[in-house]
Amino acid sequence: MTKSAAPPLAIETRQATKIYGSGNTEVVAMLDASMQVRQGEVIALLGPSGSGKSTFLTAVGLINPPTSGQILIGGRLVLDGPTAHGNLRTFRRRHIGFIFQKSNLIPFLTALENVQIALQLNGETPRAARRRSLELMDYLGVSDRADNLPSALSGGQQQRVAIARALANRPSVLLADEPTAALDSERGRQVMELFAQVAHEQSAGVIVVTHDHRSLDIFDAIYEMEDGKMQRQLQNSQAATDTR
Amino acid sequence: MNLAIKDIRHNVGRFALTTVGVGMLLMVVMGMGGIYRGIIEDATLLIDRVGADLWIVQRDTRGPFAEISRVPPNLVHRALAVPGVQSAREFVYHTVQRERDGKPLRIAILGLSWPTDKGEWIPLTAGRPLAQSHFEMIADKTLGLALGEKITLGKETYTVVGTTSSMISSSGDGLGFFSVADALAIQFDVPGEAVRLERAARETRGQRRELSAKLPSLLENVVKPAAELPQIARPQVSAVMVTVAPGASSQQVTNIISAWGDVSVFSRTGQRELLLKGTVEKVKRQIGLFRVLLTLIAAVIMALILYTMTLDKIHSIALLKLIGAPNTTILGLILQQALILGTMGYGVAYVLGRQVFPNFPRRVILTDGDLLQLAAIVLAISIGSSLLGIWKALKVSPNEALS
Known part of the structure; x- marks a missing residue:
């Protein structure tokens, strides 16, 4: 029996370190953080507040480049320390979807436009962008609020619109920072399952920072950060046992 | 989007x-x-609308819009005698301030050279140009005088026979158009007491001179109105406006008048520039x-x-x-x-x-x-x-x- 080859890497970090300040004010936010996420994998990143999870996520998201170490997306070296290889913003637009704890919608755009803009920035025609946006919103159960401004939506609805925006361009990397914090447990689980589905259908690598241990069974791998270090790597079954 | x-x-x-x-x-x-x-x-409205080609003003002054200019009214006849001059008109211009309905009323008075100039060139909004040599006026609407309204200036009462608009002096006062004689009467109006005092002074001066003893009739004349005394000149006008005949050389006319020792002459453009560069x-x-x-x-x-x-x-x-x-x-x-x-x-x-x-x-x-x-x-x-x-x-x- 032939063993099938492992899917290619969607995300790889190599000894990524982030240091803020210098001298007496130096703070090491992330130290030698290495991680590999294959296409179709959903990774949970756990850790206490201030452990460096968000720093790691923003480094992988090409928002906050590491002081040293490397970030590779789809096997391509994008950040070598603070040095960018290519236009990071274009890379983010084409390949990375973000979901935050707060919905982070643009307040002067309607729910539909908030999703549509991500597509139009990527070159989609307004009509195609609208169609795709409505499909996603329908899938996430918020299409009936398409014409509402974010201020007229509940926290959960805003978060689902933000998720729709993150998925709009079919990103190869999806980064979520506590995405279910504003959702009830049932909806939170649905979202996690959606991430898993997106990962499998789009061959995307997904990293989810979460404190919601009830959904850990969905993840393919679990990482934990503490004091800026990637402390351990647990297999899904082991994590489920540990958290019981 | x-x-x-x-x-x-x-x-x-x-x-x-x-x-x-x-x-x-x-x-x-x-x-x-x-x-x-x-x-x-x-500022340039009058110069542009009045249609004069040349302005003859008091020697070494810059004309009535820049400073006080005084020329004798008979200068009109001298100017008319210059070859190439089609017409010459007196120009009287001064500003008065009177009280009307408890408010100050400033009028920029412009004398029209009756009968050659009755104000036909003034764009009227109502009424007509001057039809008689005295006691009529054309008023700019900013003066607030209605057609038919009467206003007393000096010792005379003037009737508004025409109204115009956008006829403003360089200082922003509305223009009132009168005949030159009326404009001068308003300008040189003096109270009766001042006239009587001046006549008495003339008589006193005459009595001091030997000539009046030899010619007693002189003393009889000094108490007559100034206009009846040939020795006393008519009030002077501000300038004389000259229109050059078609085909005649404006420069040639200017050269002739410039040679006169008592006046200076400016073209319309020159007067305009003086005004703009001065006041x-x-x-x-x-x-x-x-x-x-x-x-x-x-x-x-x-x-x-x-x-x-x-x-x-x-x-x-x-x-x-x-x-x-x-x-x-x-x-x-x-x-x-x-x-x-x-x-x-x-x-x-x-x-x-x-x-x-x-x-x-x-x-x-x-x-x-x-x-x-x-x-x-x-x-x-x-x-x-x-x-x-x-x-x-x-x-x-x-x-x-x-x-």
Whole structure:
């Protein structure tokens, strides 16, 4: 029996370190953080507040480049320390979807436009962008609020619109920072399952920072950060046992 | 998707108020330009409308619009004798201030050389030109005198037989057109007591001289009205206006009159330039500087407004960067808002100005050239003032969307 080859890497970090300040004010936010996420994998990143999870996520998201170490997306070296290889913003637009704890919608755009803009920035025609946006919103159960401004939506609805925006361009990397914090447990689980589905259908690598241990069974791998270090790597079954 | 318009629609009330504020500021800038044009127009109006080719004024003076000029009225006949002169008219011009209905009434009095000039060239809004040599006047509407209304100036009462508009002196007073004789009577009017005192003084002076003892009739004459005394000259006029005959050389006529020792002569252009470079110059410069200052203030205020507007949506801008919006999208957002603000502000300024400026005490003239120039300035201000906001927006890190 032939063993099938492992899917290619969607995300790889190599000894990524982030240091803020210098001298007496130096703070090491992330130290030698290495991680590999294959296409179709959903990774949970756990850790206490201030452990460096968000720093790691923003480094992988090409928002906050590491002081040293490397970030590779789809096997391509994008950040070598603070040095960018290519236009990071274009890379983010084409390949990375973000979901935050707060919905982070643009307040002067309607729910539909908030999703549509991500597509139009990527070159989609307004009509195609609208169609795709409505499909996603329908899938996430918020299409009936398409014409509402974010201020007229509940926290959960805003978060689902933000998720729709993150998925709009079919990103190869999806980064979520506590995405279910504003959702009830049932909806939170649905979202996690959606991430898993997106990962499998789009061959995307997904990293989810979460404190919601009830959904850990969905993840393919679990990482934990503490004091800026990637402390351990647990297999899904082991994590489920540990958290019981 | 136009982000600039979406953002404006989201804060439409605030943006509208801001636009009105900017518009009113621009209206002041526009108004200053209009006042400047009005002053020039008012100052040169008489010179342009009265239609004289040459102005003969007192020697070494700069003419009646710049300073006091006195020439004898018989200069008209001397001028008429010059080859190439078609017509010559007396010009009397002075300003009086009287009390009317408890308010000061300033009239710039202009004498028309009756009977050759009855004021036919004056654009009348009602009534007719002068029809008799005395006691009639044509009034500019800013004087507030209605057709048929009577006004007492000096010892005589004058009836308004015609009204005109936009006939203003360089100092902003409405013009009143009288015959030269009436204009001089108003100018040199003295109280009866002063006349009696002068006659008594003449008699006293006569008695002191030996001649009056030899010719007693002289003493009889000194108490007669001044007009009846051949020794006393007629009141002098401000200038004499000359029209050069068609085909005649204006320069040749000027050369002849310039040779006379008692007068100076200016062409219409020369008189116009003297006026603009003299009395109007300082006002022109002051208004010009004030306009520049206001334009700078408008630019600073617009820059601050746009900067504040950018700060208000800095999180959205960071978010746009985070989801990969290129700098051109963000630059376009701010620049378009700046241009919309500038354009709408200009529109508000224009519409408001059209309503407000006619009620100003002095004329505000909006010329197409000035309006276009201001539009270009507003465009430049809009672009320039958006730079601060653009700088802030381009500086913001996508990280700020996460905070």
